[in-house]
Amino acid sequence: MSVIEIKNLHKIYNESEVKVHAVNGINLSFEQGEFAAIVGPSGSGKTTLLNMIGGLDSPTEGQIIVGGTEINKLKAGKLIDFRMRNIGFVFQAYNLIPVLTAKENVEFIMHLQGVSKQDREKRTKELLIAVGLGDRINSRPSKLSGGQQQRVAVARALASKPKFVLADEPTANLDSKSTENLLDIMEKLNKEENITFIFSTHDARVVKKAHRVITVEDGKVISDERK
Amino acid sequence: MIWSISWRNVWRNKTRSIVVISAIALGIFAGVFSTAFMKGMTDQRIESAIETEISHIQIHQPGFRESSEIDLLIDNSDSLINNLQKNPAIANVSRRIIINAMAASAETSSGIKLIGVYPKAESKVTTIHNKIIEGEYFKGVKRNPVVVGKKLAEKLNLRLHSKIILTFQDFEGNITGAACRIAGIYNTNNSLLDELNVYIKFTDLQKLTEIPKNTNHEIAINLYNNLTANDVSKNLSKEYPSLEILPWQTLKPELGYMSALMDVYMYIFIVIILFALGFGIVNTMLMVVLERVKEIGMLMAVGMNRLRVFNMIVLETIFLTLTGGIVGIIFGTIIAKYFSLHPINLTWYSQGLSAIGWDSRVYTSVNFQMILIVTVLVILTGIVAAIYPAIKALRNDPAEALRTE
Numbered sequence: 001m002s003v004i005e006i007k008n009l010h011k012i013y014n015e016s017e018v019k020v021h022a023v024n025g026i027n028l029s030f031e032q033g034e035f036a037a038i039v040g041p042s043g044s045g046k047t048t049l050l051n052m053i054g055g056l057d058s059p060t061e062g063q064i065i066v067g068g069t070e071i072n073k074l075k076a077g078k079l080i081d082f083r084m085r086n087i088g089f090v091f092q093a094y095n096l097i098p099v100l101t102a103k104e105n106v107e108f109i110m111h112l113q114g115v116s117k118q119d120r121e122k123r124t125k126e127l128l129i130a131v132g133l134g135d136r137i138n139s140r141p142s143k144l145s146g147g148q149q150q151r152v153a154v155a156r157a158l159a160s161k162p163k164f165v166l167a168d169e170p171t172a173n174l175d176s177k178s179t180e181n182l183l184d185i186m187e188k189l190n191k192e193e194n195i196t197f198i199f200s201t202h203d204a205r206v207v208k209k210a211h212r213v214i215t216v217e218d219g220k221v222i223s224d225e226r227k
Numbered sequence: 228m229i230w231s232i233s234w235r236n237v238w239r240n241k242t243r244s245i246v247v248i249s250a251i252a253l254g255i256f257a258g259v260f261s262t263a264f265m266k267g268m269t270d271q272r273i274e275s276a277i278e279t280e281i282s283h284i285q286i287h288q289p290g291f292r293e294s295s296e297i298d299l300l301i302d303n304s305d306s307l308i309n310n311l312q313k314n315p316a317i318a319n320v321s322r323r324i325i326i327n328a329m330a331a332s333a334e335t336s337s338g339i340k341l342i343g344v345y346p347k348a349e350s351k352v353t354t355i356h357n358k359i360i361e362g363e364y365f366k367g368v369k370r371n372p373v374v375v376g377k378k379l380a381e382k383l384n385l386r387l388h389s390k391i392i393l394t395f396q397d398f399e400g401n402i403t404g405a406a407c408r409i410a411g412i413y414n415t416n417n418s419l420l421d422e423l424n425v426y427i428k429f430t431d432l433q434k435l436t437e438i439p440k441n442t443n444h445e446i447a448i449n450l451y452n453n454l455t456a457n458d459v460s461k462n463l464s465k466e467y468p469s470l471e472i473l474p475w476q477t478l479k480p481e482l483g484y485m486s487a488l489m490d491v492y493m494y495i496f497i498v499i500i501l502f503a504l505g506f507g508i509v510n511t512m513l514m515v516v517l518e519r520v521k522e523i524g525m526l527m528a529v530g531m532n533r534l535r536v537f538n539m540i541v542l543e544t545i546f547l548t549l550t551g552g553i554v555g556i557i558f559g560t561i562i563a564k565y566f567s568l569h570p571i572n573l574t575w576y577s578q579g580l581s582a583i584g585w586d587s588r589v590y591t592s593v594n595f596q597m598i599l600i601v602t603v604l605v606i607l608t609g610i611v612a613a614i615y616p617a618i619k620a621l622r623n624d625p626a627e628a629l630r631t632e
Contacts, residue, residue, distance in 0.1 A: 051626045054528070056528055056625045056626040056629070057626040076533075077532060077533070080527065080530055080531070080532045080533075081530065081532070083528065083529065083530050084529065084530020084531075085530070089525075089528055089529055091525065091629060093521070095521065095522065095525040095629070097232065097522065097526075098239070098522075099232060099235035099236055099238075099239060100231075100232065100235070104228070104231075107228070108228060108529075109529055109530060111228045112530055112531060112535070113530075156529075160530070
């Protein structure tokens, strides 16, 4: 069964003036445990598509069904709760909370979910060890390198035990060593824990690692290849 | 964790936060100290009026206070005073004969209020005996000793042991007089009182005016607790319905109003300070929200609901405001406490202040209830100042916010 089903998805910006079809009739589905990359040139609509899958943006038309729930029909409050429980996010600029340590950044979502302190601490430790930062749990983001910060962001995205992780250009700000390291970690988590990862990326290294590559251009899927 | 984030966020931009906290601290310090100063002045005025003029409760025949008629006497005052002294709320009692008189020296004369007192009893009710600057309280003069104020002594050009001629009406309505000698000169820092009140021994005045024994015009009562004045006077009025028994707040209503009015002024003053500070806080928090658009967008994206985002901004504002408020309150209280023991000397204005009955040495009065109210007001200011920036934060669209640089 599909984790995500996208049916006839449209997103039109500036509806009253010049219409821009950022997403123009996309149909896709993702299975549990996929390691997929959405690629395409700038302005092709890949980030808009990712935002709509993550419930951050609403479609002008079409349906997004995540685990049987049509998320574009959810009210704002329910949608925030849905995101918290089902979707993990990794952003290009890491977006960690600068006043919290690595451990606290990972714990944060579990705190919002109401997970007990004991369980939070246990899972945080496991995740930070899994991303290779077991020795930096008490470091603040400003004391970590870009690659390390992005690894904390991956741990944070996984903390809530989401159905899938959406990563928007996760390697755009990283050097090649950090990129390789981060991709290895995500691939390992995908293989060992069957976590679904969907990337939007320009990065050839990500495309190379991905098991499925969806190419988007002018808001349409022009190819969908599985390796 | 939201509390922790909010608190740590206060210190993200240390310079800016310290500037805002200092402004709040300074404003609150000014508010706390000025109110302690004003309260101290008012309390001193009330205390001084009670101690030197009116005492806590006075008993008269109805109409005496308005007309000062010599025949409006309290009868059987011995038994009345005996009963009063048995009342557990009453500390001391002093009986007085009060008549209007003319005081004359070799050079000039002046209208005065002649008050006949038992020195020992009077000294337990008022503090005139402690305000003697020359001579002694009814000592050192054998015949008709009187105690006069410094201002009157200056006006009539009198010195210690000078002769003073007092002219007044006796009980029969005849003009009579007496030659008295000044045993002591007092100075209360209230020039109105110092010019008007002349004290003479009760027995001397009783003899001179031929007022019947066991009677007098006024009974002044000193209580153990100032705050019970209203209740005690009400109870006594029920017991002695034919007498006019009034607490100090009614005897000198301006003092009661002054106290209440000063409280209102103090709160208005603090509210104005906080209102002005509120704008500064709103401005700072708007900058904070603007700087953190992306971060707030991320928080909303990963599942922080609007209420939590709102609370986070409100808490940060409260922490910022309260930190400044507490610093201001602590410094204001410490400084005010210091000046409650070491008076502020307003010597430059002493003449003007004395003319309206105020002391030029001001002991500040730290009121802990007021400090509690100021703390609550500071928190309220934080909450109110946070509302607009927090609403601004909530207007962020997570997808758009995440795109900002």
